[in-house]
Amino acid sequence: MHSTIAGLGEPRGPRFVSPALPADEQPPASPAVAAVPAAPTAPDPAVGNPEPAVGAPRWPRLLLAGLTVVAVSTGAGGVAGHLTAGDAPAASPGSAPAGPTGSTAADLVTAADQVLAGVVSVRVTSGGRGASGSGFLIDDRGHVVTNNHVVAGGNTFQVVGRDGRRLTARLVGRDPGTDIAVLRVDPGNGLRPLPLATAGQTRVGEPVLAVGSPLGLSGTVTAGIVSALDRPVRLGAGARQPALQTDASINPGNSGGPLVNGRGEVVGVNTAIATLEGSGNIGIGFAIPVERAAQVAQGLIARG
Template sequence: MPSTIPGLGEPRGPRFVSPTLAPDEQPTGAPPVPVLPVAPTGADGPADGSDGPADRSAAPARWPRLLLAGMTVVVVSAGAGGVAGHLAGGDEPAVAPGAAPAGAGGSTGADLVAAADRVLAGVVSVRVSTGGRGASGSGFLIDDRGHVVTNNHVVAGGGTIQVVGRDGRRLTARLVGRDPGTDIAVLRVDPGNGLRPLPLASAGRTRVGEPVLAVGSPLGLSGTVTAGIVSALDRPVRLGGGARQPAVQTDASINPGNSGGPLVNGRGEVVGVNTAIATLEGSGNIGIGFAIPVERAAQVAQGLIARG
């Protein structure tokens, strides 16, 4: 069984201290949760990891098994005591507030630069403080009424919640509702705050290989943008207690503090809510991250708003 991973996301050497977070908000890592399900056989090659039947020695056979045994899925909250959530099923996605039509073409580097500029105006750092302890993550505005989507495990500990926009202003936020089953929570800030709602991608239009950006506050570094592609869709991953649920897999770098931030395409549309990463024992990000599909997140968020 994989051992507990201390300080997920911390660089090797002296403890990383974010220049933008108070001492009680510093990233503290996240607990490991069950092993990422990986099929032992199939199109990826023989189960022993060799190129074919010629190599059957004991050492080559054990190495890939050791790798798989050490790979776990962890939530990427920068807060202490974060709890991973699993995705719940849904039938029809909610209509995305302000969603723009999704094009069929690919994205260039210039597209991603423009997308990052548009998206950063609607992404916030989420900071929670209570009893001398704190948690931090990310979130994004979904409508012009001040509703912000984030992860449940970022705010599950309770306390005073503030969001920090691109301009550095701190805004007090109210918890509208949270759903541990999908790891989605909704906050609300006063409208007219200068934040720009992000459009949500149309259901079924995201494609494997499509360029994407992960936007948020990894390790408290607000306004961070990392690039990658959609590595897989409907990847069955157990993000917390309960059954495996489908997630968007990406190789865009995601680390503690990215929790609740958007995964966006080259048109600046949200395709998922960054939630977890896979990690090998003793390491941080290895280029395998997971996001809650936007249609699932939007459906849950609209339900929370309606009830809140």
């Protein structure tokens, strides 16, 4: 069976400017990433007259400028979005160190095996065109959490489980402001609801797994850590909201899939990645904290 993997689309959106960058050295308005020399260099007749070497090297600041002009794309295949990070600190000073969180390789293997039974690929079609993303079962009534930008504009919806079965789904509701949506499939489908992590227990440095269908590759698991808590970001047209930052690899198609800890508990809903101009995943991904996602999802279910 032939399948076409939808691409990332054209990255777009506001620039991300690091709070560490001095005001007088803000990156230019153009989204192009500045070329960064490995070290200060003297003029080269072959290329004109670049800045000569000086006593105080500027390349670290040039590097910072180059890395802070980024385009952000959503993780759903064929659907592009944007994100703007704020200038809040990555985590509160004096945060408690992470406790036992299932950090061994064996724990992560066990966690992956547990969650894959509740993670699905989400297929959306509209007017002969399609998009794809990920989702996960949140209860035993067949409700599936995903991202709003995965389902927005869709007319028909399907979810595909670990065993390859395609299940027809209906849209229960969606919330563009938080980028959360809920689908529903008939109960008794063999999908397993995933447990949710306790609010406030996630820690920076905690190992996590991103589970979903990047580039249409269903059942993909990638590992990383929680890089930051409460990172203010703006998703789509929504207001700025705190998000989890992770270095677990997130790519187009991962949107709506779970970010889980070493105990197999969902800590967030994968939503967006940061990219340098013209590149893909660079190890900076964002997830909606599970407590907010669950609250929004329950509201949509109650109204749907």
